[in-house]
Amino acid sequence: MSSPSNLTGSKNYFEDFEVGMVIRHSRGKTVTNLENVLITNLVMNSADGHFNKDKMSRSSFGKILSYGGVNFSLVLGLASQDCCENALMELGLDNIRLTKPVHHGDTLYAYSEVLEKSDSDRADAGIIVYRHFGVNQEQQVVAQVDRKVLLKKRPAA
DSSP: OOOGGGGSOSSOSGGGOOTTOEEEEEEEEEOOHHHHHHHHHHTTOOOGGGTOHHHHHTSSSOSOBOOHHHHHHHHHHHHHHHHTTTEEEEEEEEEEEEOSOOBTTOEEEEEEEEEEEEEOSSTTEEEEEEEEEEEOTTOOEEEEEEEEEEEEOOOOO
C-alpha cells in the first residue's frame, strides 16, 4: 500500500512556497448553466439575474450572470491542486472581490500569489496565505479571494 505522502504532488509542501511567489495554474473551467443554476438554487439565492434568461436579455447585462459564489469557488478549485493539495485545514477566506460579471460560456483561469508564510503551533505544518485571482478568457480579473491554510511540511526522509 502506498504512503499517504505519495498521493499528493511533490512540489506543494510548506517549504516550497515563498512570499511574493506567483503561480499560474494550468487548468481552466468554462462556466455552464449546470453549476451556476444548480449552486444558485442549492444556496437559495433567488435573484433573477442568475436564472431568468428572458429578464436578463432585456437588462444592461444582456444575459444571465453567474452567481459570485460559483465564480470564486471555481477559482479556489482551480488553484487547489498547486496550492492546497497538502492542506491539513482551511483556516479562512477573506477579502473576496467580484470585479467583473461572469456569464455562462465564460472560461475562468486562476493564478495565485503567496502573501504570507509563518510557522504554526504544529511541528509538521505551517500557515500560508494566498491571494487567488480568477481571470476570464480575455485575461480580465473577475474574482479575487485571500485563502489561509495550514499546510503540511515535507515529510522527513
